[in-house]
Amino acid sequence: MSYFDVASSAPLHPVARQALQASLDEGWADPSRLYREGRRARLLLDAAREAAAEAVGCRPDELAFTSSGTRAVHAGIAGALAGRHRAGRHLVVSAVEHSSVLHSAEVHRREGGTVSEVPVLRSGAVSPDAYAATLRPDTALACLQSANHEVGTEQPVAAVAEACREAGVPLLVDAAQSLAWGPVAGGWSLLTGSAHKWGGPAGVGLLVVRKGVRYASQGPVDERESGRSPGFENIPAVVAAAASLRAVRAEAAAESARLRELTDRIRARVPELVPDVEVVGDPVDRLPHLLTFSCLYVDGETLLHELDRAGFSVSSGSSCTSSTLTPSHVLKAMGVLSEGNVRVSLPVGTPAEDVDRFLAVLPGTVAAVREKLGAPSATASAVTAGRDSILVDALGKRCPIPVIELAKVITDVPLGGTVRVLSDDEAARLDIPAWCEMRGQEYVGEEPADRGTAYVVRRVVL
Amino acid sequence: MSYFDVASSAPLHPVARQALQASLDEGWADPSRLYREGRRARLLLDAAREAAAEAVGCRPDELAFTSSGTRAVHAGIAGALAGRHRAGRHLVVSAVEHSSVLHSAEVHRREGGTVSEVPVLRSGAVSPDAYAATLRPDTALACLQSANHEVGTEQPVAAVAEACREAGVPLLVDAAQSLAWGPVAGGWSLLTGSAHKWGGPAGVGLLVVRKGVRYASQGPVDERESGRSPGFENIPAVVAAAASLRAVRAEAAAESARLRELTDRIRARVPELVPDVEVVGDPVDRLPHLLTFSCLYVDGETLLHELDRAGFSVSSGSSCTSSTLTPSHVLKAMGVLSEGNVRVSLPVGTPAEDVDRFLAVLPGTVAAVREKLGAPSATASAVTAGRDSILVDALGKRCPIPVIELAKVITDVPLGGTVRVLSDDEAARLDIPAWCEMRGQEYVGEEPADRGTAYVVRRVVL
Numbered sequence: 059m060s061y062f063d064v065a066s067s068a069p070l071h072p073v074a075r076q077a078l079q080a081s082l083d084e085g086w087a088d089p090s091r092l093y094r095e096g097r098r099a100r101l102l103l104d105a106a107r108e109a110a111a112e113a114v115g116c117r118p119d120e121l122a123f124t125s126s127g128t129r130a131v132h133a134g135i136a137g138a139l140a141g142r143h144r145a146g147r148h149l150v151v152s153a154v155e156h157s158s159v160l161h162s163a164e165v166h167r168r169e170g171g172t173v174s175e176v177p178v179l180r181s182g183a184v185s186p187d188a189y190a191a192t193l194r195p196d197t198a199l200a201c202l203q204s205a206n207h208e209v210g211t212e213q214p215v216a217a218v219a220e221a222c223r224e225a226g227v228p229l230l231v232d233a234a235q236s237l238a239w240g241p242v243a244g245g246w247s248l249l250t251g252s253a254h255k256w257g258g259p260a261g262v263g264l265l266v267v268r269k270g271v272r273y274a275s276q277g278p279v280d281e282r283e284s285g286r287s288p289g290f291e292n293i294p295a296v297v298a299a300a301a302s303l304r305a306v307r308a309e310a311a312a313e314s315a316r317l318r319e320l321t322d323r324i325r326a327r328v329p330e331l332v333p334d335v336e337v338v339g340d341p342v343d344r345l346p347h348l349l350t351f352s353c354l355y356v357d358g359e360t361l362l363h364e365l366d367r368a369g370f371s372v373s374s375g376s377s378c379t380s381s382t383l384t385p386s387h388v389l390k391a392m393g394v395l396s397e398g399n400v401r402v403s404l405p406v407g408t409p410a411e412d413v414d415r416f417l418a419v420l421p422g423t424v425a426a427v428r429e430k431l432g433a434p435s436a437t438a439s440a441v442t443a444g445r446d447s448i449l450v451d452a453l454g455k456r457c458p459i460p461v462i463e464l465a466k467v468i469t470d471v472p473l474g475g476t477v478r479v480l481s482d483d484e485a486a487r488l489d490i491p492a493w494c495e496m497r498g499q500e501y502v503g504e505e506p507a508d509r510g511t512a513y514v515v516r517r518v519v520l
Numbered sequence: 521m522s523y524f525d526v527a528s529s530a531p532l533h534p535v536a537r538q539a540l541q542a543s544l545d546e547g548w549a550d551p552s553r554l555y556r557e558g559r560r561a562r563l564l565l566d567a568a569r570e571a572a573a574e575a576v577g578c579r580p581d582e583l584a585f586t587s588s589g590t591r592a593v594h595a596g597i598a599g600a601l602a603g604r605h606r607a608g609r610h611l612v613v614s615a616v617e618h619s620s621v622l623h624s625a626e627v628h629r630r631e632g633g634t635v636s637e638v639p640v641l642r643s644g645a646v647s648p649d650a651y652a653a654t655l656r657p658d659t660a661l662a663c664l665q666s667a668n669h670e671v672g673t674e675q676p677v678a679a680v681a682e683a684c685r686e687a688g689v690p691l692l693v694d695a696a697q698s699l700a701w702g703p704v705a706g707g708w709s710l711l712t713g714s715a716h717k718w719g720g721p722a723g724v725g726l727l728v729v730r731k732g733v734r735y736a737s738q739g740p741v742d743e744r745e746s747g748r749s750p751g752f753e754n755i756p757a758v759v760a761a762a763a764s765l766r767a768v769r770a771e772a773a774a775e776s777a778r779l780r781e782l783t784d785r786i787r788a789r790v791p792e793l794v795p796d797v798e799v800v801g802d803p804v805d806r807l808p809h810l811l812t813f814s815c816l817y818v819d820g821e822t823l824l825h826e827l828d829r830a831g832f833s834v835s836s837g838s839s840c841t842s843s844t845l846t847p848s849h850v851l852k853a854m855g856v857l858s859e860g861n862v863r864v865s866l867p868v869g870t871p872a873e874d875v876d877r878f879l880a881v882l883p884g885t886v887a888a889v890r891e892k893l894g895a896p897s898a899t900a901s902a903v904t905a906g907r908d909s910i911l912v913d914a915l916g917k918r919c920p921i922p923v924i925e926l927a928k929v930i931t932d933v934p935l936g937g938t939v940r941v942l943s944d945d946e947a948a949r950l951d952i953p954a955w956c957e958m959r960g961q962e963y964v965g966e967e968p969a970d971r972g973t974a975y976v977v978r979r980v981v982l
Contacts (some may be wrong), residue, residue: 061557066550067752071826075544082537086716088528092841093833095523125587125723132740160742247799254548254752261587261723261754279592281843287586288620290529290716292723295757362554371555379554381743441911475544 060412061371064255065207065235065348065403071257073301078259078294085293090281103293106300113303114266115241115279122265127234130263131158131285131446132276134230134248138199139166139338141272142228143386146196147171152184152203152213153391156232159201160387171198171512181340182392190221197227208375208388208401210321210348212236213318216244228271235345237264238406239305239314252313253299256306257406260277261292262299271277277487306406313406314346320404320413321349331421336496341436348403349392350375352389353424354493355433355462356398364427365400368419375399377457377485384484395492397458398424398487421462431458434465446475453510457485461493464515471517482510490515522874523833526717527669527697527810527865527982533719536764540721540756547755552743565755568762574948576711576728577703584727585758589696591713592725595737595748596674596692596710600661601628601933603734604690608658609633614646614665614675615853618694619744621663622849633660643802644673651676652683656700659689668696670837670850671801672783672810674698678706690733697807699726699767700868701776709733715761718768719868723754724761753874776808779866783811786864793883798958800856810838810865814851815886816897816955817924818860827862837861839919839947846946847919852944857954858947859920860886893920896927908937915972919947920931923955926977930961933979938964944972952977 061069070078085102087095104118106293111387124130139149141274151163153175163173174192176184177409184202191514193200194436200222205212222229228247236242242249248271253262265286267273273286280288306313334354353361358376365372373379375386376399406414448467452460460481467477478492487504490513502514523531532540547564549557566580573580575901586592599856601611611628613621615637625635636654638646646664655662662684667674677693684691690709698704700718704711710733727748729735735748743749768775791797796816815823827834835841837848838861847858866875894944900906910929914922922943949966952975954961964976 059551061555063550063555063557064551066553067548070544070548079541082532082540082721086529086722087523087833088525091525091528091833092821093523093525093828093837094521095525095833125591125754128742128751129587132750158740158742161742165740252752255945259754259756260545261757263751278620278627280590280620280623288594289725290714290722291592292587292721292757293588294721295723295754359554366555370551371557371748373553474854491708492571 060416062402062404062416062505063308063371063373064132064405066373067254068405069174070259071302073297073305074258077301078298081294081297084214085297087295089291098400099293102297103291106297109300109304110264113307114237114240114251114264116266117269119284120268121265122283123291124263124265124287125261125289125292127255127263128146128158128252129287130250130252130265131156131232132162134250134265134267135159135162135201136276137200137267137273137286138228138230138248138271139171140274140276142198144210145198146194146336148197149173150176150189150197150200152176152178152189152190152201152387154182154187154206155203156207156234156248159232178391180392180394182206182209182338183213183340183343184218186214186217189218193221193225193227197225199230200227201230201232203512204231204233204242205345206339206388207235208386209350209392210345211340212343212345215242215246219244219246229475237303239310239346240307251446253302256303258299258302259295261295271407309406317404318346320408320410321347321402324402324413324417325516327348328419328420331417332424334496336395336492338389338392339482348401350399350401353398353400354395354496355431355458355465356424356427357431357458358397358399360430361398361400361424364423368423370416371421372402375401377483381405383456386489390488393488393491395489395496397461397489431462433462446471450476450477450479452481452483452486454482456483460486464490464493468515473517473520475517477515477517479513479515480507480510481513486513487511521831522878524864524866524878525833525835526867527863528666528835529716530719530867532721533764533767536760539763541757543759546767551753551755553865559788561755564759565753568610571762571766572617572726575703575769576699576713576726578728579949581746582728582730584748585753586725586727586749587723587751587754589712589717589725590620591749591824592712592714593618593694594624596712596727596729597612597621597624597661597663597781598738599729599735599748600651600690600692600710601633602734602736602738603795604660607660608656610656610659610897611635612638612651612654612662614638614640614651614658615654615664616640616850617646617663617665618669618696621694622697640853642854642856644668644800644850645675645805646672646680648676648679651680652687653681655689659687661692662689663679663694666704667807668801668850669697670813670848671854672807673802674807676804677704681708684792686825699765701772701808702847715764719748720761721757723757749797771868775868779870780808782866782870782872783809783864785875786879787811789879791880793879795887796958798857798954800854806924810863811929812861812863814857814982815860815862816857816958817893817920818889820859820861820922822892823860823862825887827881830881830885832881835863837863837903839945845918847950852950853961855950855953857951857958859923859951893924895924904932908933910939912939912941914941914943914945916944918945919951923951926955930977930979935979935982937979939972939977939979941977942969942972942974948975949973
């Protein structure tokens with residue numbers, strides 16, 4: 059069995075387990091009490107805060123433990139916006155932030171604030187210049203992840219932080235995906251993290267607010283954690299989180315080099331082994347352990363299921379794997395293929411053999427899914443052509459069927475002829491242009507239709 | 521060493537420890553993922569939800585796990601108020617709720633809602649009639665704890681729930697202090713709990729919302745826990761919480777009878793062993809393991825410190841033990857003495873010998889604190905009297921000094937004469953009337969003064 063989805067959640071690091079067990083006996087009392095059990099709990103909490111602060115690169119009194127990374131993001135954004143309400147009500151986020159950031163932005167919008175989403179390049183990264191151009195005199199807060207959780211692309215945090223500093227805008231960095239590998243460089247103002255992403259226990263997030271940053275906690279008052287995170291402190295988990303962060307950092311340099319070789323291998327080999335694949339995300343400026351690719355004519359959910367049967371746990375940003383039946387907002391913002399999407403994120407210690415086994419299994423698995431769906435083979439493009447224009451009715455059909463239907467008829471029109479694909483599947487908006495780019499056909503655009511949308515493709519190559 | 525502060529936090533129950541350790545290997549993955557690690561995590565989560573729901577007496581789909589009891593209260597009140605915003609913006613709470621309830625009420629008030637606080641009797645209980653009279657056509661939500669966390673008094677939840685049902689108002693019950701002992705009777709609509717109060721781990725709260733209760737989650741959207749509790753699920757802790765709740769329930773009947781004997785013993789013996797003590801809270805309708813008393817002329821912080829040195833961990837609602845230097849709002853609402861306040865809450869399994877040792881140690885400890893403070897002895901009340909009226913300037917002096925100064929001079933005025941105590945200590949407002957009640961002197965009332973407040977006492981007994 060190979061678990062390749064550490065970007066969702068990492069198995070508990072052995073050091074986290076030891077620290078958790080060791081602190082269960084000492085860490086259960088209320089650290090605000092002055093009796094001995096309370097004092098012992100306080101000592102553990104203080105030591106954990108110092109260790110975590112050192113790993114993050116901040117002062118202990120700048121760091122609060124929250125109950126999750128999501129809570130850290132929610133609190134951090136709300137608190138920073140409120141602290142800066144005199145500056146204005148404009149919030150800047152990148153288009154590829156984690157949902158906890160985007161959902162916080164929605165709340166801000168609903169409450170009368172304004173939000174700008176900075177678009178990303180096809181690599182998934184924002185351009186520092188584009189980010190800087192979005193900052194306004196009334197910008198209260200800017201948010202940028204350290205690295206993307208779906209494609210691994212590292213963001214230019216230091217450059218954006220500098221632009222924010224010049225504009226006098228605090229920058230909140232969601233560092234959930236990268237904290238295992240090192241501190242976040244640059245002059246950020248707030249930072250969030252999540253312990254279960256680095257092998258710590260669930261139930262622990264980090265919220266760092268630099269001294270001097272205006273911040274006003276929202277919600278009901280609670281004295282714990284400098285008033286920034288309500289609820290009784292979860293000390294054994296906090297101790298385990300801090301200890302495991304130190305432990306993964308101690309092995310980060312060696313392990314990151316090793317995992318980067320493995321992910322480079324997958325990035326290079328998958329397009330050789332599997333036809334019609336798009337590897338997405340920045341090839342160089344990326345997390346060492348994470349890569350993503352999409353497979354044309356493949357149903358993501360079926361692919362994940364088959365890979366699970368073959369012993370590989372991976373995740374996907376395909377629309378069929380989301381509860382809302384829309385493709386991942388990250389892939390959408392990048393403008394890349396979303397069908398048959400697979401994210402591989404390797405845990406620390408993944409043996410090379412597991413990766414080789416994955417590369418051995420993948421081609422047959424993808425081929426089987428494609429065959430089941432009746433996908434056209436890449437080579438069988440007949441040159442014979444009939445009518446100048448064809449309308450494909452794919453209404454009610456879900457990803458990847460609209461693209462498969464398109465591929466099946468493209469050779470039925472002559473060069474210069476057009477195919478209109480009528481679809482009400484959100485994924486088609488992303489995947490039909492992506493198919494055109496992969497195939498070298500011309501994507502003309504979309505036209506409104508009585509039901510769904512018509513996506514127009516012109517045949518320009520054989 | 522005797523830990524007598526389980527109402528703050530209970531040591532981890534052995535079953536919780538076992539369940540936690542057993543689920544660390546299976547419960548770390550994301551339960552929303554469909555691969556095997558995710559499915560295993562989901563099974564654990566579902567089983568824990570069923571076990572917790574059975575213990576609470578609700579359907580599994582009515583129960584969400586939160587990251588703390590505080591979070592459950594915050595979310596429950598905000599969600600119920602928002603769900604009922606068409607009914608009105610009136611919130612009813614008792615005056616002795618946990619701070620998480622009162623702080624939620626503050627937020628509601630700040631946002632333009634209205635809040636009624638139902639006063640309590642000297643026992644700490646609300647009167648069901650008084651509670652019912654506070655309900656209005658625009659009442660969106662009513663809150664009542666199952667039992668008080670500081671004095672142990674059980675609230676008439678079933679009667680209040682019935683009044684709420686008749687008025688068409690949902691009732692939220694904060695059951696944090698009582699869930700270990702049994703389900704909450706009566707037709708409540710929402711219920712909250714906290715695992716570390718019953719011997720479960722920190723990091724787990726319960727929020728139950730009965731089917732049919734209007735509820736609208738507030739804050740950023742998050743799909744986990746039916747949208748009611750954002751953040752990655754803490755499955756090992758949730759499993760441990762559910763398992764330990766079952767375990768404490770299995771021993772609840774026997775242990776509650778045994779602990780009630782021990783707390784009855786303390787309630788009876790303390791006033792016999794220690795002069796000038798007021799035992800507070802309902803003597804019968806109360807939690808089995810918790811009791812509270814206050815000692816005249818005693819500094820609570822010093823008393824706690826001395827008891828800690830003697831091996832007893834207890835807590836206090838005295839002003840000197842709070843960060844705001846005000847007495848506990850619970851003691852204030854009850855109108856009972858707050859100085860030298862001691863809360864004893866016995867963990868499951870407390871040996872009778874520990875209680876006897878406490879009773880042996882307490883009298884000498886209190887006497888030593890009193891001696892250090894120069895407190896008047898109860899017997900040395902000289903009958904000699906001088907001026908008709910005396911002004912005691914206790915400005916800048918903190919509890920229990922103003923009461924000690926009063927006691928020292930009361931015999932210097934003749935019967936019918938008055939003592940004015942000038943004090944700027946919040947505790948005086950509560951403790952001077954309480955002293956009068958204990959001594960049989962007449963409390964005339966308070967008068968405004970240039971600095972602080974003048975508390976007027978008339979000598980009516982020798």
